[in-house]
Amino acid sequence: MRKIILMMSVSLDGYIEGPNREIDWHQVDAELHGHFNREIRKLGALLQGRVTYELLAGYWPTADKDPESTPEVVEFAEIWRHIPKVVFSRTLHHADGHTTIVREVVPEEIRALKEQPGGDLGLGGADLAAEFMRHDLVDEFWVYVHPVLIGRGKPLFPETDALTRLRLVEARVFGNGVAQLRYARAGNGVGE
Numbered sequence: 001m002r003k004i005i006l007m008m009s010v011s012l013d014g015y016i017e018g019p020n021r022e023i024d025w026h027q028v029d030a031e032l033h034g035h036f037n038r039e040i041r042k043l044g045a046l047l048q049g050r051v052t053y054e055l056l057a058g059y060w061p062t063a064d065k066d067p068e069s070t071p072e073v074v075e076f077a078e079i080w081r082h083i084p085k086v087v088f089s090r091t092l093h094h095a096d097g098h099t100t101i102v103r104e105v106v107p108e109e110i111r112a113l114k115e116q117p118g119g120d121l122g123l124g125g126a127d128l129a130a131e132f133m134r135h136d137l138v139d140e141f142w143v144y145v146h147p148v149l150i151g152r153g154k155p156l157f158p159e160t161d162a163l164t165r166l167r168l169v170e171a172r173v174f175g176n177g178v179a180q181l182r183y184a185r186a187g188n189g190v191g192e
Helices: 030-041 050-057 060-065 071-082 107-115 126-134
Strands: 004-011 015-017 045-049 085-088 099-102 121-124 140-146 166-173 179-185
Touching (some): 050 060
Parallel strands (some): 004 121, 045 121
């Protein structure tokens, strides 16, 4: 069965973006970008909220046309154009490039999607991740901690009364100081 993997970059103090939605503090160099490309290429689809989708769709479809694009950017533009995307939105009416729009998170439909053949499913966007977590649908958490404190903004995880036990599967530090922490739900068999 495919896994749903939450993949998010976060500041050391737990924010995915600053108070004005800025992400200019992300420290994505060639090594980290190459890692993202390799991991995302393995996925069967990307599951995204509208905001995340529109942010990415506004840049990646033609990013490789810029003569100053790095090889990693050119590679990811190709990945982006071809990977299936599922966008969860009540307001988006049209999306291009292997994209399906779904109006709401229906747990039974997500479980059926996990049963389909193909690679794991990459989940992006804090609001969508919170909804998936509310329905107990996230199998792994891949958190990329950037060595910066931004003080305020949008937190990765919302406040909740639920306790979710995790088990560290892998930790990796990239040359730029970003640390990847890969956690699985406790007792799900991953890495045991």
